[in-house]
Amino acid sequence: MTPPTAVGTTRPEAVTESVPRRRQGWIERATSTDHKSVGVLYIGAALVFGVAALTALVVMRVQLIVPENTTMDPEIFNRILSSFAVTGVVLFAIPLALGLISYISPLQVGARGVAFPRLNLFSFWLYVAGGFTIYGSFLWRPSEAGFGALPPLSEPLYANTNGVDAWIVGAALAILGFVCFAVNMIVTLRNMRAPGMAWRRVPPFTWAANLGSYLLVICGPVMLAALVMLFIDRQFGGVFFDPGYDGAPLLYEHLAWFFFTGAFTFLVVFAAGVISDVLPPFSRKPLFSQRAVAACMLAIAILGPLAWMRNMYTAPIPTAFLVFAMMCAIALTVPIGLLIFNWIATLWGGILQARAAPLYAIGAISAMTIGLAGDLAWSLIPVGWQMEHTTAAQGSTIAVIVGASVLGGFAALHYWLPKITGRLMGDGLGKVALVAILLGLYVFELMSFLAGVKGQPVDVYKFFGGEGLDGYNLAASIAVFVMAVGILLELGNAAYSYGRGVVTGHDPWAGSTLEWYATSPPPIHNFDVVPDVRSAEPLHDIRRAIRGRTEAWRPPTGRPGTERSTPETRTVGG
Amino acid sequence: MASRKTARRLVISFALAGIALALLAAPAGASILGPTAGHSPNADDIRTAYWVAIVIAALLIVAVHAFLIVALLRFRARRGRSPHVFTAGARAFVRPAAPLVAVAVGLFVFGIVMMTRARDVQATGSEGLGADSNLVAQVNGLSIPPTSKPLNINVIGQRWLWRFEYPGGRPGDRVFSYGQLVVPVDTAVLLHLTSTDVTHRWFIPALGGQVDALPGQDVGTWFRADEVGTYHGQSMSFSGSGFAAMRAWVRVVTPEEYQQFIADKREQLTAAQDYVQKKLNETAPPAVGP
Numbered sequence: 001m002t003p004p005t006a007v008g009t010t011r012p013e014a015v016t017e018s019v020p021r022r023r024q025g026w027i028e029r030a031t032s033t034d035h036k037s038v039g040v041l042y043i044g045a046a047l048v049f050g051v052a053a054l055t056a057l058v059v060m061r062v063q064l065i066v067p068e069n070t071t072m073d074p075e076i077f078n079r080i081l082s083s084f085a086v087t088g089v090v091l092f093a094i095p096l097a098l099g100l101i102s103y104i105s106p107l108q109v110g111a112r113g114v115a116f117p118r119l120n121l122f123s124f125w126l127y128v129a130g131g132f133t134i135y136g137s138f139l140w141r142p143s144e145a146g147f148g149a150l151p152p153l154s155e156p157l158y159a160n161t162n163g164v165d166a167w168i169v170g171a172a173l174a175i176l177g178f179v180c181f182a183v184n185m186i187v188t189l190r191n192m193r194a195p196g197m198a199w200r201r202v203p204p205f206t207w208a209a210n211l212g213s214y215l216l217v218i219c220g221p222v223m224l225a226a227l228v229m230l231f232i233d234r235q236f237g238g239v240f241f242d243p244g245y246d247g248a249p250l251l252y253e254h255l256a257w258f259f260f261t262g263a264f265t266f267l268v269v270f271a272a273g274v275i276s277d278v279l280p281p282f283s284r285k286p287l288f289s290q291r292a293v294a295a296c297m298l299a300i301a302i303l304g305p306l307a308w309m310r311n312m313y314t315a316p317i318p319t320a321f322l323v324f325a326m327m328c329a330i331a332l333t334v335p336i337g338l339l340i341f342n343w344i345a346t347l348w349g350g351i352l353q354a355r356a357a358p359l360y361a362i363g364a365i366s367a368m369t370i371g372l373a374g375d376l377a378w379s380l381i382p383v384g385w386q387m388e389h390t391t392a393a394q395g396s397t398i399a400v401i402v403g404a405s406v407l408g409g410f411a412a413l414h415y416w417l418p419k420i421t422g423r424l425m426g427d428g429l430g431k432v433a434l435v436a437i438l439l440g441l442y443v444f445e446l447m448s449f450l451a452g453v454k455g456q457p458v459d460v461y462k463f464f465g466g467e468g469l470d471g472y473n474l475a476a477s478i479a480v481f482v483m484a485v486g487i488l489l490e491l492g493n494a495a496y497s498y499g500r501g502v503v504t505g506h507d508p509w510a511g512s513t514l515e516w517y518a519t520s521p522p523p524i525h526n527f528d529v530v531p532d533v534r535s536a537e538p539l540h541d542i543r544r545a546i547r548g549r550t551e552a553w554r555p556p557t558g559r560p561g562t563e564r565s566t567p568e569t570r571t572v573g574g
Numbered sequence: 575m576a577s578r579k580t581a582r583r584l585v586i587s588f589a590l591a592g593i594a595l596a597l598l599a600a601p602a603g604a605s606i607l608g609p610t611a612g613h614s615p616n617a618d619d620i621r622t623a624y625w626v627a628i629v630i631a632a633l634l635i636v637a638v639h640a641f642l643i644v645a646l647l648r649f650r651a652r653r654g655r656s657p658h659v660f661t662a663g664a665r666a667f668v669r670p671a672a673p674l675v676a677v678a679v680g681l682f683v684f685g686i687v688m689m690t691r692a693r694d695v696q697a698t699g700s701e702g703l704g705a706d707s708n709l710v711a712q713v714n715g716l717s718i719p720p721t722s723k724p725l726n727i728n729v730i731g732q733r734w735l736w737r738f739e740y741p742g743g744r745p746g747d748r749v750f751s752y753g754q755l756v757v758p759v760d761t762a763v764l765l766h767l768t769s770t771d772v773t774h775r776w777f778i779p780a781l782g783g784q785v786d787a788l789p790g791q792d793v794g795t796w797f798r799a800d801e802v803g804t805y806h807g808q809s810m811s812f813s814g815s816g817f818a819a820m821r822a823w824v825r826v827v828t829p830e831e832y833q834q835f836i837a838d839k840r841e842q843l844t845a846a847q848d849y850v851q852k853k854l855n856e857t858a859p860p861a862v863g864p
């Protein structure tokens with residue numbers, strides 16, 4: 001064994017004591033602490049749980065297709081209902097975002113790895129253990145306590161099977177995993193950025209990753225505390241939420257809504273990051289104002305969770321608190337509106353190439369606009385009294401979550417799968433799937449709205465005929481089926497392209513951010529040389545520099561508009 | 575800049591067509607797009623707030639989509655086109671932010687005004703039941719002027735039906751009914767909501783908004799029905815396997831019918847109690863002794 005030689009003093013990363021023994025592929029995959037490998041694991045697991053959530057939604061819509069349907073017992077329906085929301089948000093939407101963040105964000109800031117790689121991997125296995133705990137309870141008797149297991153319904157008196165315990169433990173494990181993940185990501189992004197990568201130059205997606213990590217660190221432990229208290233109530237004779245002993249069921253509701261509102265905000269911020277990263281390379285223009293986008297996302301991340309009581313207008317809460325929640329919810333209009341303005345201004349004057357990635361991003365803008373405008377309307381207290389807990393409110397929530405995590409997530413996959421595998425995702429199939437998803441989502445949202453306005457509550461296993469709701473529910477069910485077909489098509493597209501897609505270059509989109517500086521897929525240490533960052537578009541600087549040296553430069557592919565040789569950037573509104 | 579003019583015309587014609595369509599469809603649309611007609615002052619306030627909020631939300635959606643569609647149609651990659659690159663100057667966001675701030679502030683103030691109005695308990699009208707002698711307890715959130723003389727009714731949620739206790743009689747010996755609440759028309763009715771088990775949520779769309787019924791708490795809401803009839807609603811808080819069937823009806827009758835209803839109920843109650851007492855006496859267990 002020779003001691004490290006002179007190489008070690010100049011290139012510390014090149015020091016190794018011996019070549020590690022090759023292990024089997026799946027062991028390598030399951031134990032690798034490489035942030036890229038963990039990211040792929042997160043994405044894969046999230047998509048599997050996404051199929052589970054989609055199945056639950058389809059099954060519930062089958063039950064609600066005709067009035068007073070007796071296909072399913074109410075208990076069976078309630079079990080599916082109780083696992084649906086936690087699967088959709090905690091096991092699908094958040095981890096999908098985390099997977100992309102884990103893969104892309106360190107690359108975007110020019111880091112060679114993450115700060116706590118083992119914590120990163122541990123967070124993934126915590127999350128998977130949580131998912132298995134929740135779905136393992138389907139082997140005997142899962143929770144029937146509703147979407148958030150709100151007490152007193154989840155107290156042992158009303159839910160005396162272990163299903164609720166499995167639900168609590170599973171959700172807690174997954175959320176603990178997210179907190180671990182977020183700690184690692186915050187430290188990584190604070191300390192491991194490339195030289196010159198000041199915060200003002202950090203790409204919007206990574207800025208969203210940073211804000212999202214803070215959201216998880218702040219909101220996650222709150223939900224953990226609530227779940228621990230509920231578990232003590234159920235297993236160790238606690239009375240935190242037992243009204244019979246002066247417990248406070250409303251406390252749990254506050255804590256749970258704080259987390260769910262934080263998770264909702266996390267998804268919106270994540271989607272905002274994806275859209276802000278995807279639109280510029282395809283319209284061949286820089287983002288209209290990166291600073292404004294960053295500021296808007298910060299404002300959303302602060303105001304969003306503070307508006308948690310906006311879901312509790314019907315509870316006996318002092319009026320001042322309700323007014324505060326309404327203020328935060330309505331104030332969100334300004335940053336969200338400016339964000340959308342920014343995206344439209346980025347498209348304006350550009351030369352959009354109608355690839356699947358930007359179209360998914362635009363679809364995400366559309367779906368989120370519709371859902372968030374609905375949420376704005378319900379956030380007026382008197383309107384909330386009428387519309388909350390109806391299918392209309394649920395419809396707008398689903399529009400935002402599907403817009404952010406399904407459409408935003410697929411936009412990100414179309415954009416970054418070439419980075420992950422070096423292969424393109426199928427473009428034509430992606431567009432067909434997009435049409436199906438959007439069509440289904442729009443019709444579902446409209447029908448949910450029309451039924452909710454007439455007072456149809458959420459979470460019911462049946463509705464009654466003769467109240468004018470039959471047509472709306474039938475159309476909503478069919479719309480969900482169409483949406484499900486679209487999502488499954490796109491998932492098949494992703495799975496196929498992962499191994500067999502069209503091989504493409506290292507930088508198929510001529511992107512401006514640092515992840516395209518690495519090869520596709522990147523090597524284990526990401527970059528041989530970390531470049532000095534001089535602007536928010538480091539790759540354009542590099543291309544320009546290369547072009548200055550070699551006159552014979554050509555754009556990576558022959559598409560129109562890739563030759564951004566002399567950008568005559570003008571500012572407006574100066 | 576012919577193309578810019580075309581875009582502007584396109585946007586304007588979209589907007590005009592939308593407004594025209596909305597005006598034409600307004601009478602039909604009001605019944606489809608809006609809640610069922612309100613029959614109480616607070617329900618009317620909620621509907622006013624609803625229409626303002628939903629129109630603003632719809633305008634925001636239409637505006638964003640008009641711009642998105644124009645951007646998608648106009649600014650596509652074509653042979654020979656190069657991007658018109660511009661970024662934001664220091665004051666680029668003043669113009670778009672101003673209307674957004676105006677909308678937000680306006681909605682916020684409007685929301686507070688409508689909330690306060692909907693919570694003002696109004697006095698019993700001329701056709702209503704005469705003065706009720708019950709003391710009015712202060713109820714969280716509601717403002718109840720002493721002149722309003724509301725009829726106090728306890729509403730108790732339990733899985734999966736509602737129990738209504740009417741005023742008069744001793745506590746524990748009050749007239750009650752299940753499932754259907756009977757109230758006099760044009761009379762301020764103050765509901766005291768509570769629950770014996772899990773959280774329920776009272777909601778009769780025609781008679782005001784949703785209110786939680788929580789175990790161990792007294793939560794208030796009110797209405798003053800303006801028309802005789804039966805109004806239907808449903809619990810809105812998930813409560814287990816029978817939740818979908820936890821419905822409620824409010825039958826609004828004239829004051830005379832209401833008093834008759836109470837008298838009948840009291841008679842039935844007394845008869846039932848007498849019957850039970852008689853049966854108990856008949857089947858009295860033999861004295862226990864050695």
